[in-house]
Amino acid sequence: MNKLLRKPEKNEISPGVTVVQEVLAENSPLEYVGFKIVDIALESVYSESLGKKECCIVALTGKINVSDGKETFKNLGTRQSVFEKIPTDSVYVSNDRKYEIEGVTQARVALCYSPSDRQLPTKLIKASEIGIEHRGILNNKRLVHNILPDSDPSANSLLVVEVFTESGNWSSYPPHKHDRDNLPDESFLEESYYHEMNPQQGFVFQRVYTDDRSIDQTMTVENGDVVMVPAGYHPVGVPDGYTSYYLNVMAGPKRIWKFYNDPDHEWIVSR
Numbered sequence: 001m002n003k004l005l006r007k008p009e010k011n012e013i014s015p016g017v018t019v020v021q022e023v024l025a026e027n028s029p030l031e032y033v034g035f036k037i038v039d040i041a042l043e044s045v046y047s048e049s050l051g052k053k054e055c056c057i058v059a060l061t062g063k064i065n066v067s068d069g070k071e072t073f074k075n076l077g078t079r080q081s082v083f084e085k086i087p088t089d090s091v092y093v094s095n096d097r098k099y100e101i102e103g104v105t106q107a108r109v110a111l112c113y114s115p116s117d118r119q120l121p122t123k124l125i126k127a128s129e130i131g132i133e134h135r136g137i138l139n140n141k142r143l144v145h146n147i148l149p150d151s152d153p154s155a156n157s158l159l160v161v162e163v164f165t166e167s168g169n170w171s172s173y174p175p176h177k178h179d180r181d182n183l184p185d186e187s188f189l190e191e192s193y194y195h196e197m198n199p200q201q202g203f204v205f206q207r208v209y210t211d212d213r214s215i216d217q218t219m220t221v222e223n224g225d226v227v228m229v230p231a232g233y234h235p236v237g238v239p240d241g242y243t244s245y246y247l248n249v250m251a252g253p254k255r256i257w258k259f260y261n262d263p264d265h266e267w268i269v270s271r
Contacts, residue, residue: 016044034113062107
């Protein structure tokens with residue numbers, strides 16, 4: 001069994017609320033990154049007390065209302081499919097708070113977690129404020145939505161980004177890693193990948209491997225799967241005919257993203 005690949009499982013926890021993915025410290029190899037996908041029906045409510053965790057709530061599809069008990073943000077969400085390729089709304093909620101998410105329509109929500117003990121203000125991250133970036137050249141092109149980058153001081157540990165990769169291209173490529181506390185050259189950040197495909201019957205390949213090959217797994221990843229990256233390089237390849245979307249969550253002891261390219265493949269960036 002592949003310990004780094006998590007298939008979706010539907011667990012209805014209350015009427016109209018279904019947890020589709022749940023990756024937590026107690027059921028995964030990740031210590032700093034937690035992740036859930038929750039489907040919420042019209043007028044249904046998902047609530048959670050965070051304790052010593054911070055959370056970025058991403059309105060993947062549909063519309064939601066979000067409240068932390070003091071502030072309420074209404075009609076969040078901008079798309080019916082992630083493959084509309086437009087940014088969406090998110091809300092950052094700090095530790096020791098409770099929040100509620102209400103479905104204004106049928107909605108799919110990503111919940112991105114990391115341990116935290118320094119409380120920060122709740123923040124609405126508007127779609128209109130999200131940085132859009134085009135990375136790579138040739139068959140290494142991808143479109144990036146920087147939801148919660150390390151340049152934004154709104155979080156203690158969390159980093160959240162959406163990535164779109166076109167048919168026949170590679171992403172998180174050339175292979176890079178961030179599993180050593182070796183600043184300024186490399187930071188230690190765990191990572192999760194939530195994948196969707198267009199059309200949905202598609203797949204991508206993702207490899208996770210370390211220099212010593214103590215981790216070396218190549219996975220066929222399908223729509224709705226989550227790949228966990230506790231360490232190592234983690235490239236993604238997209239077959240012809242399909243478009244890839246993934247939502248990345250990164251977190252670690254220092255909120256800095258500094259990656260290190262695999263020396264065997266770094267020549268690719270100088271073409």
